[in-house]
Structures are given as C-alpha cells and as structure tokens.
Amino acid sequence: xxxxxxxxxxxxxxxxxxxxxxxxxxxxxxxxxxxxxxxxxxxxxxxxxxxxxxxxxxxxxxxxxxxxxxxxxxxxxxxxxxxxxxxxxxxxxxxxxxxxxxxxxxxxxxxxxxxxxxxxxxxxxxxxxxxxxxxxxxxxxxxxxxxxxxxxxxxxxxxxxxxxxxxxxxxxxxxxxxxxxxxxxxxxxxxxxxxxxxxxxxxxxxxxxxxxxxxxxxxxxxxxxxxxxxxxxxxxxxxxxxxxxxxxxxxxxxxxxxxxxxxxxxxxxxxxxxxxxxxxxxxxxxxxxxxxxxxxxxxxxxxxxxxxxxxxxxx
Numbered sequence: 001x002x003x004x005x006x007x008x009x010x011x012x013x014x015x016x017x018x019x020x021x022x023x024x025x026x027x028x029x030x031x032x033x034x035x036x037x038x039x040x041x042x043x044x045x046x047x048x049x050x051x052x053x054x055x056x057x058x059x060x061x062x063x064x065x066x067x068x069x070x071x072x073x074x075x076x077x078x079x080x081x082x083x084x085x086x087x088x089x090x091x092x093x094x095x096x097x098x099x100x101x102x103x104x105x106x107x108x109x110x111x112x113x114x115x116x117x118x119x120x121x122x123x124x125x126x127x128x129x130x131x132x133x134x135x136x137x138x139x140x141x142x143x144x145x146x147x148x149x150x151x152x153x154x155x156x157x158x159x160x161x162x163x164x165x166x167x168x169x170x171x172x173x174x175x176x177x178x179x180x181x182x183x184x185x186x187x188x189x190x191x192x193x194x195x196x197x198x199x200x201x202x203x204x205x206x207x208x209x210x211x212x213x214x215x216x217x218x219x220x221x222x223x224x225x226x227x228x229x230x231x232x233x234x235x236x237x238x239x240x241x242x243x244x245x246x247x248x249x250x251x252x253x254x255x256x257x258x259x260x261x262x263x264x265x266x267x268x269x270x271x272x273x274x275x276x277x278x279x280x281x282x283x284x285x286x287x288x289x290x291x292x293x294x295x296x297x298x299x300x301x302x303x304x305x306x307x308x309x310x311x312x313x314x315x
Contacts, residue, residue: 003078004050007088007119009057016107017095019114021056024090029116035062036120037070039089045071048119062086062121074121089118097153099164107153213238216247223295225253255296282308 012018035046046064064075077083094113101110170179173187217234220226226234238246279285282304285293293301305313 004059004061005084005086007048007051007058007060007086012103012106016105017109017111018103018106019090019111020101021053021058023094023111023113024053024058025093025113025115026051026053026058029118034118035064036118037074038122039087039118039120043070045074045121058088060119078121083121083123085122085124087120087122088116089120090114090116102153104165109153209243210235210239212243213246216243216250220250220253224255225250279304280307 008019008021008024010018010021030051033048033051034044035048037043037045044065045068046062046066048060049063051058051060062078064071064078066072066075074083090111092111092114094111095109096112097109101112166179166181166184167177170177170184173179173184173191175183175187179187213235217226217231217238220234221228221231234246234250237249241249282290282301285304290301293304302313305311
C-alpha cells in the first residue's frame, strides 16, 4: 500500500473562505484522475488512485507513470520525502453566506458546491496557500499576497453570525436570548466573582476544620487518650473522616492511667503502705483534680463518692 495524502479538508484558507468536502463533485475527475506538477497543464506526472471521502476530508494515493524525467524525479522525491504535499484544482459552482455554514474568523463565503478537475504535486501545499480555483472562468490562486477575487461577507452576514453567537452565550448564562453584549459581560463578571468567593469559602472552611481537628487531637493527648507520637497520624485521619467522626473516635478511647497511680494502689483499691496520703471523701478533692480523677481513676472516684454519700455510683 502506498502513502496516502490529504487532498483537501474544510479548514479556512488564506482568502478567508473554506470548501465543503461533501459539495465537491468527483464524477468527472474520477474518469480522468490526472496528477500534474505545480498545477501546470502539460506537465502530467501520473495519476491519482483510491480516492476516499470520509470525516470531512478527501484522501488518495499517488501513482507516478515514470514516462518522463520529471515524473521519475518527482517519484523519487516523493519516496524520500522532499516532495510531500499536494493541492487540488476546483471549479466553484455555488457559495453561501448562511451563518450556519460559516466559521469564526471567516471573511469570504463558504464554497458549498464545486467540481474537482485536477490534483497536483506541489513543493508548498496546504489548504491556505496551494489550492487553485476557478470562478466565472477566472483562476483563483490561494497564497500570501495573491489577489482575492472572492466576495467578502457583507456586514449583515457578520452581524447575523455575531448575533447567533451572543444568543447562544446568553442562553447558557441564563439570560434572555436578546441580551446585549454588556449584559453578557456583566453576568460573566458576576459569575467569576462568585466563583472566587466560593473558592475562598472553601479555603476558610478547610482552615477552620484543620484548627478544630488539631485542637481535638491535642486535647486527647493531654487526656492521655493518645500518646504524642500518634498526634500526626490522628490529625491526618481527621482530615479524611472529618471533625465529627474524629471526635467520636477519640471519645471512644479510654484514658491511659498513669503508672505511678497504678503502683500507688493496692489490689483492694486502698492506698498501699508507704504511699502518699489520699483524699478521704469527695468533697476534699479540688475541682480540677475531681475532673481528672473521674476520667483517669474511676475506682478512686467511686471510693470517695461512697465515703461522702454512703452509696455507690455508676457513670
């Protein structure tokens, strides 16, 4: 299988026009698929075969006849890649300024119907500078600096295209289809500002939640629910599960009793011999110590409660 090459597609050319692929008539050319060199009559170097129209473009393969020195040279240059482009010659049959057939940036009408009459191997080729067209018997060559005999889109067509674009944008923004450009720009500005506010709120919320998570973990460390080496782990956990889930997890963890207090008690819950004196009843315990005792030493709390009120307690 030889190299396939794109003959044409529907992009905008250097004269601000474009050619609709489906509107190109290939009937006559298929009967005489001549391959020229640089669009010059009399310089035939082969034929074009396996022409395909698909996906908005026309592709084909080149077959060099090698009947002339030029054809043999072109074939060799084609094979090594120093010549690699082609362009088409068409007759323009119909053009349209219908906004639905125009693209942004287009300045000349769209060529909706045309007739392919030749394909050429060229040194510089592309839709914007190598296609040769004829209109009313006059050749139209696309290239930088070349005269443009194609008509320009009238102001009314440009206005119609802009109006359709504004209409589509307005509707997407939730405005009436008749909204003016100033209203559209104002709406876009409002949406941009609102988006910035939302992003800032997200950042503020994340900072507040991180502060709450850190405070909850530090409190758990202070209450001996966690050891200090686990602090970073539980802060990261809070970022994942959220502050409420983290609090639930920390509250479910029992404080670890201090070793000195455990050793300071005998098996029956009374002070061990030689240990530091303890409180005799609950009312003797300072308020801060009472809170700590309730969390860290519930057995001592229950003993003092019974001594104070002559009854047990559960919590």
